[in-house]
Amino acid sequence: MSELAMSTQPYVVPTFSGSQEDQDWADRVYKLMVTYGSFYAYEAPIRQALSNLAAFFAAQQGSSAEELASAIDRAIQQNPEVFLREEQEGEVFYTTSKAGRYIPPQTEQTHMFAQRLYEPENPLPVDDLSVVITTGRPALTTVEPVYISDYWRAQAEGVASGVLPAAEIFDDEEEVEQPAEVEAPAAAEAAAEAEPAPQTEEVTPEPEGIIPAITLDNGVQIDLRLPVDELMARHGEALMATVRRAIEHDPLRRIVSFGNDFYPESMVESFSKGDYRRIREYILEQGEPLLDTIIMADLFGRTSRDRDIETFRFALNYRLNREKDFEFVGVEGARLWWAKGLPAIGTKRLKASELGQIFAYLEEGYDDSLDGTSAESIRESGHVSRFLTFFEWEYGLLAFDAALKALLPPPLLPDQRSAMLRIESPQHYTSYLVELRYPTSNRGGWLQGLEDFFKEFLVPGALITIAATEEPNIFTLQYEETAGEEARLLTLDEKKGRFAFNATTFYCAVDNDLLPSQERLSRLRNMKLLTPGDRRRLEATLAHVFETVGQKQGDAFVISLNDLYLATNVQRSASRPAILATIAEDSRFEQQDGLYLYRPVYEEEQEETEDEL
Amino acid sequence: MPIDVKNIRLGETGMDELLAWLRQMGQPQRLEAITYEYLSILRSLVFEGQEQV
Numbered sequence: 279m280s281e282l283a284m285s286t287q288p289y290v291v292p293t294f295s296g297s298q299e300d301q302d303w304a305d306r307v308y309k310l311m312v313t314y315g316s317f318y319a320y321e322a323p324i325r326q327a328l329s330n331l332a333a334f335f336a337a338q339q340g341s342s343a344e345e346l347a348s349a350i351d352r353a354i355q356q357n358p359e360v361f362l363r364e365e366q367e368g369e370v371f372y373t374t375s376k377a378g379r380y381i382p383p384q385t386e387q388t389h390m391f392a393q394r395l396y397e398p399e400n401p402l403p404v405d406d407l408s409v410v411i412t413t414g415r416p417a418l419t420t421v422e423p424v425y426i427s428d429y430w431r432a433q434a435e436g437v438a439s440g441v442l443p444a445a446e447i448f449d450d451e452e453e454v455e456q457p458a459e460v461e462a463p464a465a466a467e468a469a470a471e472a473e474p475a476p477q478t479e480e481v482t483p484e485p486e487g488i489i490p491a492i493t494l495d496n497g498v499q500i501d502l503r504l505p506v507d508e509l510m511a512r513h514g515e516a517l518m519a520t521v522r523r524a525i526e527h528d529p530l531r532r533i534v535s536f537g538n539d540f541y542p543e544s545m546v547e548s549f550s551k552g553d554y555r556r557i558r559e560y561i562l563e564q565g566e567p568l569l570d571t572i573i574m575a576d577l578f579g580r581t582s583r584d585r586d587i588e589t590f591r592f593a594l595n596y597r598l599n600r601e602k603d604f605e606f607v608g609v610e611g612a613r614l615w616w617a618k619g620l621p622a623i624g625t626k627r628l629k630a631s632e633l634g635q636i637f638a639y640l641e642e643g644y645d646d647s648l649d650g651t652s653a654e655s656i657r658e659s660g661h662v663s664r665f666l667t668f669f670e671w672e673y674g675l676l677a678f679d680a681a682l683k684a685l686l687p688p689p690l691l692p693d694q695r696s697a698m699l700r701i702e703s704p705q706h707y708t709s710y711l712v713e714l715r716y717p718t719s720n721r722g723g724w725l726q727g728l729e730d731f732f733k734e735f736l737v738p739g740a741l742i743t744i745a746a747t748e749e750p751n752i753f754t755l756q757y758e759e760t761a762g763e764e765a766r767l768l769t770l771d772e773k774k775g776r777f778a779f780n781a782t783t784f785y786c787a788v789d790n791d792l793l794p795s796q797e798r799l800s801r802l803r804n805m806k807l808l809t810p811g812d813r814r815r816l817e818a819t820l821a822h823v824f825e826t827v828g829q830k831q832g833d834a835f836v837i838s839l840n841d842l843y844l845a846t847n848v849q850r851s852a853s854r855p856a857i858l859a860t861i862a863e864d865s866r867f868e869q870q871d872g873l874y875l876y877r878p879v880y881e882e883e884q885e886e887t888e889d890e891l
Numbered sequence: 892m893p894i895d896v897k898n899i900r901l902g903e904t905g906m907d908e909l910l911a912w913l914r915q916m917g918q919p920q921r922l923e924a925i926t927y928e929y930l931s932i933l934r935s936l937v938f939e940g941q942e943q944v
Contacts, residue, residue, distance in 0.1 A: 510923075
């Protein structure tokens with residue numbers, strides 16, 4: 279049991295040493311100090327100066343403080359176990375506590391929490407990246423960097439981005455890797471005299487046999503000693519593709535992009551749900567996709583005079599592209615936005631998936647639209663001419679073949695599905711909003727939305743010319759007008775699924791071989807409209823064409839290629855190379871003397887053949 | 892202190908410098924300009940202090 283608990287006092291009463299006078303003074307000083315520190319903790323130090331004590335007692339006794347100070351100090355020095363005596367700058371201080379002695383404070387630092395956290399008892403090896411931890415939270419918690427084994431990193435360093443012997447550097451042009459010194463001395467001197475090379479074009483010496491090279495995505499290694507201008511001139515496309523991929527694969531997504539524009543994510547302005555609602559309502563109110571510049575001007579009051587217009591424009595496009603209620607349907611230079619709820623464009627009689635499969639031959643290598651011309655000449659001239667097929671005319675479509683690819687703008691975004699273009703008719707002062715469906719890996723592309731124009735002004739077989747304008751998303755469609763011509767042309771009665779010839783007067787130049795007239799090929803009306811499933815399969819379409827339009831000779835049906843092409847393109851779109859390739863692959867078809875034969879294999883025969891086998 | 896070219900990782904090395912440049916420009920930049928600047932940054936990191944003036 280402690281001394282304090284046994285005592286009635288809230289402090290320990292120690293036993294003092296020295297003479298009786300010294301003990302009296304020590305007792306009086308001790309009681310005075312514990313009274314002063316009555317609210318102190320039990321072991322908390324109570325500190326007092328000798329001068330203060332002497333002055334206090336002198337006032338009580340009416341004697342000299344100096345005389346009392348010497349008596350007090352003598353008594354205190356006789357009891358060092360109770361009082362701690364210190365001298366600071368000529369002043370004497372005493373320290374004690376209610377425990378009857380001075381207890382110096384002790385700080386326990388042998389098991390601090392912070393120390394235990396940073397110096398674990400069994401630390402993990404820090405050479406493994408996967409055990410490195412950070413005390414900060416990652417900027418994006420949803421995107422986790424993928425840890426790649428050190429083994430593969432070491433392999434990659436040796437093969438891809440590392441230092442390779444000079445002889446192993448690969449390039450498409452040998453002279454690329456040749457140092458500047460190997461140029462003809464005379465030519466080099468002349469060039470140096472004519473125009474001094476900028477400092478950045480100086481070639482920095484490297485250790486012999488080692489070339490500082492980085493590897494691009496296409497496998498080409500580029501020498502970093504070459505000037506940036508030269509690297510861009512030689513490998514610009516590959517470099518840009520590599521840099522784009524590198525930025526897009528940054529796990530922290532510090533730089534974001536829209537099309538070919540890049541900006542720090544942290545500086546991209548955000549929009550509220552109310553903003554998105556206003557934009558969507560405005561697009562629906564206008565009834566067609568709107569340009570970003572119109573949205574900015576009409577809803578946000580932003581015009582080209584604003585200093586931050588480009589930053590705001592980037593933010594608008596970048597944010598809208600991440601919203602599910604909006605779809606980008608623009609092209610480079612005309613950024614159009616479609617909103618959920620807008621009416622569909624083009625024919626509803628055929629599904630997009632069916633059309634994609636019908637036009638798949640364009641992506642399978644059977645596109646003959648560049649026969650007799652080239653993509654370069656189309657780009658230079660800015661227009662392309664073609665004949666309409668019955669299928670295109672009937673449904674208001676145009677096959678997005680290589681010729682149109684050379685003329686129409688490519689998708690701006692990698693996952694862009696379609697683009698909205700405006701086709702103007704200078705001859706009739708009308709314009710049409712058409713949808714360009716871009717091809718995917720195994721589906722072809724097409725334009726749709728020209729049904730009204732085709733039906734009103736043109737007939738199948740008409741020659742049309744599509745030309746670019748100054749606006750990247752606006753094109754013109756023209757045809758050669760002629761005096762009225764009458765003919766009985768093929769028409770489709772979709773309700774009955776049959777074809778018929780009707781008297782028609784048309785005023786456009788046509789290719790008579792492609793004009794589906796009764797005079798040209800009366801057997802066309804024997805066809806019935808095939809189901810979408812049969813139309814998707816070219817061999818099924820060809821078989822039906824042979825049986826209905828071809829001439830029967832024995833057990834076979836015979837038809838010329840021109841008639842076959844004309845009739846097939848009534849049912850669906852198909853190029854001559856696609857038709858010929860299908861005929862070559864199927865044993866039921868064969869070619870004889872410039873004509874094509876089809877021998878149908880009926881089910882009974884087929885079963886017998888199978889039984890024999 | 893120049894870095895060893897074998898330590899360059901496209902998309903990691905020099906990204907902080909590219910980000911700082913992009914911030915300094917104050918408006919979105921085209922892919923060509925970004926690529927040009929990134930190449931310049933990589934070159935300066937590899938040849939820092941070694942450029943012949």
